[in-house]
Amino acid sequence: MNGVGFAARLLGWWEEHGRHELPWQVERTAYRVWVSEVMLQQTQVATVIPYFLRFVSRFPALNDLADAELDEVLALWSGLGYYARGRNLHKTAQLCRDQFDGQLPDDPDQLESLPGIGRSTANAIVAQAFNRRAPILDGNAKRVVARHAGIAGWPGQTPVLRELWQAADQRTPDDRAADYTQAIMDLGALVCTRSKPACPDCPVAADCLARLDDRIAELPGKKPRRERPMRETTLLMLENHRGEILLQRRPPVGIWGGLWSLPEADSIEIPEELEELRAPESLIHEFSHFRLAISFQRLRLHAPGARCVADNAQTRWFTLDQALASSLPRPIRRALQNLK
Numbered sequence: 001m002n003g004v005g006f007a008a009r010l011l012g013w014w015e016e017h018g019r020h021e022l023p024w025q026v027e028r029t030a031y032r033v034w035v036s037e038v039m040l041q042q043t044q045v046a047t048v049i050p051y052f053l054r055f056v057s058r059f060p061a062l063n064d065l066a067d068a069e070l071d072e073v074l075a076l077w078s079g080l081g082y083y084a085r086g087r088n089l090h091k092t093a094q095l096c097r098d099q100f101d102g103q104l105p106d107d108p109d110q111l112e113s114l115p116g117i118g119r120s121t122a123n124a125i126v127a128q129a130f131n132r133r134a135p136i137l138d139g140n141a142k143r144v145v146a147r148h149a150g151i152a153g154w155p156g157q158t159p160v161l162r163e164l165w166q167a168a169d170q171r172t173p174d175d176r177a178a179d180y181t182q183a184i185m186d187l188g189a190l191v192c193t194r195s196k197p198a199c200p201d202c203p204v205a206a207d208c209l210a211r212l213d214d215r216i217a218e219l220p221g222k223k224p225r226r227e228r229p230m231r232e233t234t235l236l237m238l239e240n241h242r243g244e245i246l247l248q249r250r251p252p253v254g255i256w257g258g259l260w261s262l263p264e265a266d267s268i269e270i271p272e273e274l275e276e277l278r279a280p281e282s283l284i285h286e287f288s289h290f291r292l293a294i295s296f297q298r299l300r301l302h303a304p305g306a307r308c309v310a311d312n313a314q315t316r317w318f319t320l321d322q323a324l325a326s327s328l329p330r331p332i333r334r335a336l337q338n339l340k
Helices: 003-016 028-039 047-058 061-067 071-079 084-099 108-112 119-130 138-150 158-171 177-192 320-324 330-339
Strands: 230-239 246-247 272-278 283-285 291-301 315-318
Touching: 003 177, 028 047, 028 084, 028 119, 047 071, 061 084, 071 084, 071 230, 108 119, 119 177, 138 158, 230 330, 246 320, 283 330, 315 320, 320 330
Parallel strands: 230 291
Antiparallel strands: 230 246, 246 315, 272 291, 283 291
16 A cells, blocks of 8 residues: 555544544634644643633734733743743744744745744644645654654654655645644544554554554654753742742743743842741652752741842742743742642
8 A cells, every 4th residue: 555545544534533623723824723833842732722722812813922022922831831932932923023924934944944843843834724735743643654664763863754754755645735734643643642552443554564563562763761860959939028929030041941930049149037938848840851859948028128139130029929920830830829
């Protein structure tokens, strides 16, 4: 069975079993497809849907996003993780406003030149928003293609990725680009899952090399495992005499870049006259490359004129409600919510 047969079988399955009512499908515009594709990078559909709905309700068009303050964009992104995606989304909207008359370009090369848009995301936008043939390789499609074509090795390796792109291109039909793109993503998400795939329900199982060779569990190849180091930090919960919380904006690059957070203990000079309060329990937050052990120290400044001196001038007192409405990393939001 050739690539055309693969697409026909996949589309036939999708018409009956695929997802047809996702928010970015129901009202399909280039802007909504782009926002959804960026949110779906490294995040599952069920998690993305409520964030997507809130985001496009507040920013219904590209220029609305471009004209917004970054703080508001990141506040709506808060909890979704991988915050560089939110910053890149905002920057790309501004570039499209200024360079492309407020529209996303329909050329994959131009799309790839924009922040946060790689080859697969660019092709997914072209296929789904403009219904033009463009092979994709998001996480789900990589798994489907690696198994069906029997491509071994970790997809992060350049030769393996090159082979996957060739196989993806061979299987992509000339028409029904939007449907096919959604179909291969759905197959990976619903049937050809990472563990315990439902091969009896798969429309392309008959010539899947991973199934025929009994290699499903080993394809695609896994990233070489590396022990993630543990880092430690102490964050200060500083309250003034009005009950406001001191937050500090993180640097634009690095972890939680551009978000408001509790200041690190060694970045703040505090007065001596204060009261130590019961702090939230310590926690461990998982990043892709390391683990962070976070402990909290909660202090209250009683003197109205007491001041804190910070290494980073971007500090501000927030009421608790204002803090929770701002752009906070998930563990910081959870710690502050405990204060309520």
